Amino acid sequence: MPEHLELDFEKCREEADRYRLLAEQSTDMISRHAATSDWTYIDVNPAVERVLGYSVEEIIGAKGYDLFHPEDADNLLKRAETVRYRRGMYTNTYRYRHKDGHYIWLETTSRTIRDSHGDPVEIICVSRDVTEREMAQQAIRRLARVVEASSDMIMFCNHESMQLTYMNESAYRTLGTEKENPVVFYLDQIFEEHIFSTLVQDALSHAAEHGIWYGSVPLKMPANHHRIAEIREVIAHRNRTENMKVEYYSIIGRDITLKRKAEEQAKRQQLEMAHMSRLLSVGEMATGLAHEINQPLAAILNYCRGSLRRLEEGSSEENFAQISHSMQLITRQAKRAADIVKRMRSFVKRTDYQRIEFSVNESCVDVAGFLNQEAVDHNISFQFELDPTEPRLLADKIQIEQVxxxxxxxxxxxxSECKKTKRPVTISTKHANGYIDISVKDEGNGISKEGLDTLFEPFVTSKSTGLGMGLAISQTIIETHGGQLWAESDGSSGTQFHFKVPVRAN
Structure with missing residues (x-):
């Protein structure tokens, strides 16, 4: 062999050895396959053992096609979405069976080697294990499907421009548009101006500082779009690879139309139950109320008879003075009767929930006056221990007085079943720590521990008459006002009911 040819041959052999060394040291699996439908292994580098679990000797001669997952075996023929073609090379992502029997994800770039006539000779492949990447992408895709199908509104908002860069189906639907006809939204467009400049900006600032914000901010709904929605959560996402600045926000909202309707329905039912309870209470007090009204009516009748007698006796200065005095007394008694009727009508009237500011002390005195005749009939005296600061409460006055x-x-x-001669009922008020505490105390026989456990349950009563709804309804009323109602008793020497409500009730 001529010397120059020998040198060329040596040079080629050295290059081949270098390529062989590179192939053997590569962490990617480099393999040669027969250009047939069964993809028989002709050669493979040692990385096959790390990737597929087979030794080089075990895999050479094996049919590569048989190791494909059945669903992925014909990806190249079908030009599946996982296949990419560029400059004569195919890149395919697919599932391939490991020696242990499970499937892993491989990403393979392959090229077909052809002879001078263009016929395929063999196929060279470079493959790498991308199982972790595929699992992560699958998790992302599953999460994306969950986000898209979520009934909550989910939006991504750019930190700088405030543009909503992503909105799920629920967000589009709630805001009165369709995902098929996308509209570019900016964050300030979906809130009233004063709400965006205050509540929304505060929420974004809090999320930027602490990572997340929870709360409730109402959205501005399109005209004639009779729905109610609000933002519940804002999450700040930072650029952790560079400057840790906030890049975008995830904003989560909810259409609360059905929830609000249910709350309104529950409130209407509560008002109806409260009204029924007041009617039942007045019915139970009917005898006492009739007696209380009869007193001023009887007095009016007596004064009228006396005045008629004076008129029959003839006119005189003395008779005129007596008649004038009788008229004043009649007027006073008529006003008293009218006040009793007015108070009773106000109490039993069906009303909506109405917050007004009123004096708690005055309400305690008025309720005691309303029950005065019933107290007299039972030889009971009212005692008051009222807060001298005259606390005022913002709440539904009728409902608080009902309780x-x-x-x-x-x-x-x-x-009623107590033989004590001294029968006080003490009504107390106290303003402390942003709450008004009101208590009603008796010195009767008390309530047993078992009785206290079921005291506020509906339809449970120790009375021979009544539905057992009074305390249950009272507890609901107080809780609706943001307060608490409870009872204390030693079971032998009396009971004290307490309830407290915030001074500025919601």
């Missing part, structure tokens, strides 16, 4: 009336009537009835 008071239920508790005071319970205190009066607590003496």
């Amino acid at each position: 008071l009336l239920n508790l005071v009537r319970n205190a009066i009835e607590a003496y």
